[in-house]
Amino acid sequence: MKLFKLSVVLFILMWLSACTTLGLGKKDTDAATDGAEVAVEDRSADSASIGGDNASGDAETTVIVGEDQYQGDELNDPASPLSNRVVYFEYDSSAVRQEDQTTLAAHAAYMGEHQNVTMRLIGHTDERGSREYNLALGERRAMAIRQILMLHGADIKQFQVTSFGEERPQAEGHDESAWQQNRRVELIYVGQ
Numbered sequence: 001m002k003l004f005k006l007s008v009v010l011f012i013l014m015w016l017s018a019c020t021t022l023g024l025g026k027k028d029t030d031a032a033t034d035g036a037e038v039a040v041e042d043r044s045a046d047s048a049s050i051g052g053d054n055a056s057g058d059a060e061t062t063v064i065v066g067e068d069q070y071q072g073d074e075l076n077d078p079a080s081p082l083s084n085r086v087v088y089f090e091y092d093s094s095a096v097r098q099e100d101q102t103t104l105a106a107h108a109a110y111m112g113e114h115q116n117v118t119m120r121l122i123g124h125t126d127e128r129g130s131r132e133y134n135l136a137l138g139e140r141r142a143m144a145i146r147q148i149l150m151l152h153g154a155d156i157k158q159f160q161v162t163s164f165g166e167e168r169p170q171a172e173g174h175d176e177s178a179w180q181q182n183r184r185v186e187l188i189y190v191g192q
Contacts, residue, residue: 081106094140108152126179138163
């Protein structure tokens, strides 16, 4: 048994040293000494040369974050409306708030440009109301989001609509602050 544990430890140490030697780790600059700059290098050539590829077969991309710049997948840009993937609702309502319209228009434009992308819309409610009512309300909320996205250019084939009603709360609690966080639709990109 001790020999087996020793073998596992040695294997892990050799694997970690190989990753460091081949430069497969992420290169970061120190945020405290160099502002907010982070650099991640493209490792597609290194991965191909050692026979490794990730699950999707896509190469890693270069990401540079500075004071005024972001290079990488626009869905992950924190300054973009695409980074907001939750829409909140008022009590017992499936009406989309005016302040969410810009975010939804940005998501619709992205989906229009990327026809291979599928979005899962997951509707949620707070705990008030019957289980059946809340499942229907969560679905109405998700369908309202889908309708707006389609009006802005997304295709109906790009959507999966689900409702969990009150079953998966974002916040635990029995007061308005918890209920506000639970009345939502989550926008989840499935195929990119």
